[in-house]
Amino acid sequence: MTITGEIRSSKRRSGPPRLKITSLEVLCGILVLALLFQSRLVDLLDVPKLRTASTVFVAICVQAMPFLVLGVLISGAIAAFVPASALRRLLPSKTALAVPVAGVAGIALPGCECASVPVAKRLMQQGVAPAVALTFLLAAPAVNPIVLVSTAVAFNDTPMMVVARFVGSLLTAMVMGWLWVRFGKMEWIAERALARLGDHSGQNKWAVFAESARHDLVDAGGFLVLGGLFAATFKTFVPVAWMQTLGGQIVLGVIVMAFLAVILALCSEADAFVAVAFSALPLLPRLVFLVVGPAVDVKLIALQAGAFGKSFAFRFAPATFVVAILCGVVTGVVLL
């Protein structure tokens, strides 16, 4: 009683009543509730399927976080240390020519798809043409050396798979870039993604670096977790056992493997090991799996929706999906 009285009186003293509950109080509330009901929560999750799903969820988040952190650090560094004019000088002035350059530049970012989203967004903010930034976004997770080496290790019997994956993914990224040059509309991309940074000339560069990295991390982290939730749910509850029966049907195999790449949301450094395990399938569907996976999956769609807005992600992801399947099939038919 006395406590409420005190609060009321202090309110009155501080002028107009401000009963605003901020996120800080909500956070504390959630934490206290979670602690109170911890054992109830643990019991609730003590079903084999849910246990599996929660482990896979934590695994995906834990696995992806370091790469997201790497991505936001690079993004922050670009914001602080690379002036927009330097980027413009580095890239060919004609967008259609800059697209392949961006694709090949993807080789230099040794991470998986989580790292490339914040970097691509930052490139756009620094005045790089969206088509170029998007090509980089699609190419980087698939053509970097770590991914190629792990593919070579997984497919040690068929070295052409590495070449096919490289060509297929690079082709996908460049075709998407050129498609954007031709058909893309700026208004699909959320304004916040394109908003130039304010003038930092007076500020300490390291402060700009840390603040940009922190802001990007907070922005993208939630979407990464959302993608992890989807992937863990699909992985646990979609029965994959029937896929072994697809063996001979190549068209069906390609389509199913493409969808599987989207819903499993595997890290591009690990997907080759999973693809190699589908030994009942011919190489072509497995190549499509490797080309589609790094370009479009549920985790990536969530990250893109967060970075560039929903209306962008819902156009870009399906288009990438179709282009990646076509590029994968064409490359596979020619090379494998």
Add this chain to the structure above:
Amino acid sequence: MRRETQNILLVLLGGALLKISFSGLYLRYVQKSLLPLLIAAGVTMIGLALFAIIRDIRRGKAADDGHEHSHSSRSTWLMLLPVLAVFLISPPALGGDVVNSAADTNQTQRSRNLLGNLPSGDVIPLSMTEFVTRTAWDESGTLDGRRVKLTGFLLRADGATYVARLAISCCAADARPLKVRVTGDVPALPDEQWVEVTGQVVPKSANEKNSWVPSFTVESFTAVAEPVEPYES
């Protein structure tokens, strides 16, 4: 979401990463080689948050207090989920559920360096991966008549008993199941109990029809604690 709350979330998430790194629990979720990256990520997150907090305190108030970033505020809350999962639930390593529902059991690859001669000795400890690979690919029968020790967890399905283990290449989401059918004197241990089994392979027991699951005649069974590294890599 307010800037202060974001910073607290970052500290919590970074703390969660550091917690699983230093307690060794990260091995339930990811490969051993990710450890340095995990620690670096945790430290960076906490560092970025502390930098912002200290800066705000020095300036007397949060830089963009008031204009809450409406677009990011709701999704950022999701960052709390892995924090709660790690600190409160601490999900166990994957086990029998994954093995039972998997379609790709015992899909191994022929690899030349794995199929050399076995070391000499009375009992040879082998990883499940190597054992299953040899039973599937090694035509010369190097395993026949040799006493082998395997480590895995027990699993009963369709009236048979198996010793199973999962192998990962990156994180638990890409786990591949390996299993060996055990015959002989199987003690009444619960499912998912970790065991060390010593025995011999039944020659030519792995074939395409039983999806390359070899049979194993057990001579001795020892219940053991879950290994620090629950997965093979």
